[in-house]
Amino acid sequence: xxxxxxxxxxxxxxxxxxxxxxxxxxxxxxxxxxxxxxxxxxxxxxxxxxxxxxxxxxxxxxxxxxxxxxxxxxxxxxxxxxxxxxxxxxxxxxxxxxxxxxxxxxxxxxxxxxxxxxxxxxxxxxxxxxxxxxxxxxxxxxxxxxxxxxxxxxxxxxxxxxxxxxxxxxxxxxxxxxxxxxxxxxxxxxxxxxxxxxxxxxxxxxxxxxxxxxxxxxxxxxxxxxxx
Numbered sequence: 001x002x003x004x005x006x007x008x009x010x011x012x013x014x015x016x017x018x019x020x021x022x023x024x025x026x027x028x029x030x031x032x033x034x035x036x037x038x039x040x041x042x043x044x045x046x047x048x049x050x051x052x053x054x055x056x057x058x059x060x061x062x063x064x065x066x067x068x069x070x071x072x073x074x075x076x077x078x079x080x081x082x083x084x085x086x087x088x089x090x091x092x093x094x095x096x097x098x099x100x101x102x103x104x105x106x107x108x109x110x111x112x113x114x115x116x117x118x119x120x121x122x123x124x125x126x127x128x129x130x131x132x133x134x135x136x137x138x139x140x141x142x143x144x145x146x147x148x149x150x151x152x153x154x155x156x157x158x159x160x161x162x163x164x165x166x167x168x169x170x171x172x173x174x175x176x177x178x179x180x181x182x183x184x185x186x187x188x189x190x191x192x193x194x195x196x197x198x199x200x201x202x203x204x205x206x207x208x209x210x211x212x213x214x215x216x217x218x219x220x221x222x223x224x225x226x227x228x
Contacts, residue, residue, distance in 0.1 A: 004030075006118035006218025007082075011035035013216045013223045014080040014116050021046050023073050025106040026060055027081025028053040028099035031116050035080045040065050050076055052106050053099040054173050070106060079110040083208070086117050087126040090215055090228045091189055095132030095206030098163070098172050104204055107211050115212045119219045126189055130180035132206040133160060133196060140177050143201030150195045151181060158182045176203055 001009070011034030018024055018039055026036055026049045036056065039049075040063035049067045051057035060067050081103055085093040092115060094100050107113050135143045140162075148159050160179035163170040169177050186192055186207075193207040215226040 003118045007031040008034045010116035010216045010218040012038040015039045022077040023048045025076045025079025026051045026056050028056050029082040029097040031082030052103045076110040079113045083115045084129040085123050090212035092208040100206045101204045115215045127183040127186035130182045133179045134176045134203040156183045
């Protein structure tokens with residue numbers, strides 16, 4: 001199976017978890033897109049999707065799914081989303097697709113969260129994938145300097161890079177900027193997460209800790225279920 005085959009298998013396995021009448025958080029990214037497609041194919045008319053990005057909302061509505069925004073629902077029964085890294089105890093790095101803030105808001109308002117991924121996303125320690133850090137645009141360079149101070153406390157010496165495309169800074173759906181920090185190894189993810197969140201100007205970061213209830217990982221031998 002190719003990586004795309006594995007993503008599709010994981011997405012289809014997650015879609016099978018959705019029950020009639022559920023409110024479902026819809027993740028962002030290539031793996032989550034397979035879930036949205038598989039969910040639409042099930043033809044459950046009374047489910048409601050809560051998208052984590054404009055791109056996901058467009059995909060869902062184009063496939064005939066009913067969607068609502070986060071503030072329009074009281075709770076979310078199940079959220080399914082991808083990840084850039086899946087580490088020990090289902091610790092995650094997310095945000096490669098730029099939707100980390102909205103993803104985390106949806107995750108934290110969900111009764112159950114399932115992460116889907118291909119086998120290459122499993123790691124023994126988080127950090128090889130650059131950690132996305134979402135910041136407000138005003139004074140973002142000074143914010144980046146204070147982020148560097150935090151990273152230095154965790155022996156991470158490389159300065160984060162402002163995410164750009166075609167020479168212009170990438171803006172999130174919420175109008176913020178993203179710095180990507182090449183950490184290499186994150187030995188204390190909980191401590192780093194707290195320290196980064198304490199920096200004024202940092203909106204959020206891509207460390208998703210103690211949020212995933214289950215992982216469905218596509219492998220060459222089929223979909224494997226992982227729990228924290």
